[in-house]
Amino acid sequence: MKLRFLGGTGTVTGSRYLLSDEKHRMLVDCGMYQGVKTLRRRNWAKFPVDPGTINAVVLTHGHIDHTGYLPALVKNGFKGKIYCTKATHELCKVLLPDAGYLQEEDAKYAYRKKFSKHEHPEPLFTEKDAWEALKHFESLHYHEPFEPVKGFEVTFTPAGHILGSSCVHVHHKSHERTVVFSGDVGRQNDLIMRPPEPIDKADVLVCESTYGDRAHGEVDPETELEEIIKRTAGRGGIVLVPAFAVGRAQMLLYVVHKLMSEKRIPKLPVYLNSPMAIKATEIFCKHHKEHKLNASQCELIDDKTEFVRTVEQSIELDSVRYPCIIISASGMASGGRVLHHLKTLLPNPRNSIVFAGFQAPGTRGDALVNGADSVKIHGEYWPVKADIYNLDSMSAHGDYNEILEWLEQGSLKPEKVYVTHGEMVASDVMRKRITEKFGWDAEVPELFEEVEV
Template identity: 85%
Template sequence: MKLRFLGATGTVTGSRYLISDDKHRLLVDCGMYQGVKTLRRRNWAAFPVDPHTIDAVVLTHAHIDHSGYLPALVKNGFKGTIYCTKGTHELCKVLLPDAGFLQEEDAKYAFRKKYSKHTKPEPLFTEKDAWEALKHFQSLHYHETFEPVKGFHVTFTPAGHILGSSCVHVHHKAADKTIVFSGDVGRQNDIIMRPPEPIQKADVLVCESTYGDRLHSEVDPETELATIIKRTAGRGGIVLIPAFAVGRAQMLLYVIHKIMGEGRIPKLPVYLNSPMAIKATEIFCRHHKEHKLTAEQCGTIDENTKFVRKVEESIELDAARYPCVIISASGMASGGRVLHHLKTLLPNERNSIVFAGFQAPGTRGDALVNGAESVKIHGEYWPVKADVFNLDSLSAHGDYQEILEWLEQGNLRPLTVYVTHGELVASDLMRRRICEKFEWDVEVPELFDEVEV
């Protein structure tokens, strides 16, 4: 059996791995590249393997950097089935059409502004293409072994990162070898997600390393958030939280309503301004058996949050000048409604901007948490006067210590670990750490490397 790295090497996006034997090809994850332009440009290159020749796809989770290329794959000839957990399927029904819609909007914008070298710029895929791709989906339960293509037995185990997220275990019968893909690994003590399930058997492990070079701060995120909100409201300001629509937005709503209920922050209106995050919150609450929050706690989120659906409501909210909390996507401030709020709120020192997770290099979020004095939004520079915080203790990714702990909990003797899904330095440090702790063979693969398993 062969394993080929088609993405997420030296970067945290574009997860794509190909496993093959003489007869079949199985793709694990089919993500889009995000972040700096050189990476995003890769989305437009022909897929490195002819989509017609791929028999099936298996997904670790719904985030766009793991699933977002699927509509293009189907558009370019993939005919097989896409397997994932039920939670991932539900979330992809929201995320993929939205990604298609954004692609179409970008193409229209490029046409209007004439900044494309094409006379009529085309989207990578459309919303319709996304619905077409969704027809190929089939969902399964965790721990239910299935055979997506002959000879490859696949099982999902919970990865604790977002609703539906999983580690993908692929057992190749003839070779009698098991490759496990970690996907994105959650926290040991997340506020809303249960910890990732330890891996019991693997010959090869493909492991993420988003925080391979960092530890999350030990400060209690509830206390940190309470302090920021209280201080900002006290001076009449607004707290804006750019958040990933799927996962962190739900966690933030829960925490904010909890500390408000406990009287640790004043009673303020809490807005969720992202149609996608609103849908993701509904899905999250419907699947309350799959995470730590009870139906009652989900009910509290629903009752106390002001959901901003229409564009007119979003514009109205942007004119607000009273203390409140606004959660809006995207999480790295690379697009979406949060940009309008940033333009309004950044130039005033009364306000606070709170980032709640990993900020990929090249994004506005990265510039802001690194102290940029101004940022470019919609073609203009906006001064940064508001307080900017990066609460990475709210991250949905385990740091290297948590990943090592998780690996230690399993009964693992892998022959080889391939470290991916990290910036170069993070992946290399993770490699060293796993190597030193377990004395396993650990490698950081390069793009398009192929190994024999």
């Protein structure tokens, strides 16, 4: 069996891993690249293998950096099925059409404002392409083995990162080899997600390393947020949280309402301004057996949040000047409605912008948390006067300590570990830590490298 790294190496985005034997090809994840332009440009490059020759795709979870290229893959000739967990399927029904819509809107906006180098900027794929890709989906339960491609038996186990997230175990029947893809690995003590299930068997492990060189520290995210909200509301400002629509938005809503019901922060209006995050919250509440919040905690989120659905409501919210909390997507401020709020709120020192997770290099989020004094939005520069915070403690990714702890919980003895899904340094530090702690042979693969597994 061969494994080829078609993405997700040296960066946290564009996860795509190709497994093949003599006869078949199976792709694990089919992500879009995000962040710096050289990475985003890769989305437009010809797919390194003919999509028509791939027999099936298996997904670890719904996030766009793991699924966002699917509509383009189908558009370019992929004919097979796309397998994932039930919740991942539901999330993809929201995420992929939205991604297509945003691509179309961005292309139109760039055309209108003439800030694209191309005379007629084209979307990578459209909303219609996304719906086309969704026709290929088939969903399964955790721990339910299936055979997406002849000879490859696949099982999903919970990865604790977001709703529906999984580690993908691939057992090749005739080669008698097992390759496990960690996907994105959650926290040992997340506020809303249960910890990732330990892995017991893998000949080869492909492991993520988003926080391979960083620890989240001992800070309690609730206390951190409590202080920021109190301080900002005290000076009459607005707290804006650019949040990943799936996962962190739900956690933030839960924490904010919990802080209010415990009277740790003043009662403020809480707005969720992202149609995608609203739908993701509904899906999250529907699947409450898969996470830590019970039905009444989900109800609290539902009852006490103002859901901002229409464009008109969003514009109206942008003129609000009283203290409130606005949660809006996207999480790295790379697109979506949050951009309009940033243009309004960034230039005023009364306000606070709170990022709640990893900011890929090259994104506006990354620029802001690294102290940029202005950021470009819709072709214009906007001064940064508001307070900027980055709450790593709210991340949906385990840090290196948590990942090592998780690896230790299983009875793993892999022959080889490939460290992926991390910036260059993070992956390399993770590689060293895995070898030092367990004595396992670990390596950071190069983009397009093919290895025998």
